[in-house]
Amino acid sequence: MALIYLWPQKVSRSPLRSVSGEVEAELVSSTTGKSSDEAASETAKDEDVLIEVCNVHKSFGSKKILSGASFKIRRGEAVGIIGPSGTGKSTILKIMAGLLLPDEGEVRILGRARAGLAGDDSDERLRVGMVFQSAALFDSLTVGENVGFLLYEHSKLPEERIKEIVRNSLELVGLKDVENRYPAELSGGMKKRVALARAIISDDKLEGSEEVVMYDEPTAGLDPIASTVVEDLMRSLHNHGDQLHGPDSDKEAGGISSYIVVTHQHSTIRRAVDRLLFLHEGKVVWEGPSSEFDTCDVPIVKQFSTGSLEGPIVY
Numbered sequence: 001m002a003l004i005y006l007w008p009q010k011v012s013r014s015p016l017r018s019v020s021g022e023v024e025a026e027l028v029s030s031t032t033g034k035s036s037d038e039a040a041s042e043t044a045k046d047e048d049v050l051i052e053v054c055n056v057h058k059s060f061g062s063k064k065i066l067s068g069a070s071f072k073i074r075r076g077e078a079v080g081i082i083g084p085s086g087t088g089k090s091t092i093l094k095i096m097a098g099l100l101l102p103d104e105g106e107v108r109i110l111g112r113a114r115a116g117l118a119g120d121d122s123d124e125r126l127r128v129g130m131v132f133q134s135a136a137l138f139d140s141l142t143v144g145e146n147v148g149f150l151l152y153e154h155s156k157l158p159e160e161r162i163k164e165i166v167r168n169s170l171e172l173v174g175l176k177d178v179e180n181r182y183p184a185e186l187s188g189g190m191k192k193r194v195a196l197a198r199a200i201i202s203d204d205k206l207e208g209s210e211e212v213v214m215y216d217e218p219t220a221g222l223d224p225i226a227s228t229v230v231e232d233l234m235r236s237l238h239n240h241g242d243q244l245h246g247p248d249s250d251k252e253a254g255g256i257s258s259y260i261v262v263t264h265q266h267s268t269i270r271r272a273v274d275r276l277l278f279l280h281e282g283k284v285v286w287e288g289p290s291s292e293f294d295t296c297d298v299p300i301v302k303q304f305s306t307g308s309l310e311g312p313i314v315y
């Protein structure tokens with residue numbers, strides 16, 4: 001599983017850019033039926049919204065992948081993004097993380113439209129960690145060097161402090177005394193846990209800022225028990241800040257406020273997420289509690305949860 005830690009999100013310093021009434025109306029009409037003015041004022045008051053995806057469109061060449069995706073991620077949520085293969089789930093994660101730009105629409109981070117891609121910036125209110133499915137730990141670096149990579153490269157922390165943070169981070173994902181091993185010496189499940197440890201690592205100076213972690217198919221290819229371990233870890237890493245920085249830390253704990261998981265695994269849907277977004281043909285076509293996934297009568301959700309060949313999704 002590859003990982004990238006996106007240092008504090010680049011957030012435009014310009015005042016909150018309002019979306020057009022038309023877009024705002026479209027955003028809310030399907031769920032609340034409220035006018036765009038009412039909706040705009042609600043949005044402004046909704047301080048729990050960490051990330052808002054507003055009418056995002058994205059094409060690759062002539063292929064339209066996203067065509068008006070809109071949703072919100074709130075503080076404290078564990079959200080799953082599901083949908084057929086190739087429907088744009090990984091693409092929307094990358095757009096939220098600032099690794100890809102939308103063609104149209106915008107992503108708001110804590111109420112401000114993000115301008116450009118993620119990068120070094122002075123806005124330290126929200127950090128985004130991303131855990132990719134494919135393996136991209138650096139083979140020539142030890143586990144400890146992989147986990148602490150960005151701190152070694154970008155922080156001025158003394159080596160001993162980085163080692164301590166790395167050790168705490170690895171302990172949080174249930175790995176002890178593996179710092180000096182190389183990725184090739186680990187099982188697939190251990191590599192995924194190393195990637196998780198790397199996703200949650202942070203610099204002391206950023207403590208107190210919030211973090212959202214995005215997982216792209218974190219349990220793909222794992223046996224059912226290893227999947228359960230990773231699913232429970234995602235839950236338990238929520239609000240880990242004090243543990244990560246040690247009991248004696250005088251830093252205000254930040255911690256993982258919310259996480260977003262792209263997954264096809266039923267066990268991950270049931271165990272690791274609370275709310276589901278169903279993406280199809282470039283849009284969110286259904287959202288609801290994950291507890292309703294198995295019983296939902298909406299044809300597209302029913303087809304997906306049962307794996308039926310009959311239904312709106314055609315291969």
Ligand SMILES: Nc1ncnc2c1ncn2[C@@H]1O[C@H](COP(=O)(O)OP(=O)(O)OP(=O)(O)O)[C@@H](O)[C@H]1O
Nearest residue numbers: 060061065083084085086087088089090091092262
């Ligand atoms: N950088 C890119 N250049 C060209 N096409 C791309 C690029 N990234 C993704 N695509 C295409 O966009 C479509 C959506 O890809 P994406 O990985 O977002 O789908 P997904 O829903 O995550 O699929 P899966 O469930 O199979 O992982 C695919 O057809 C993919 O080939």
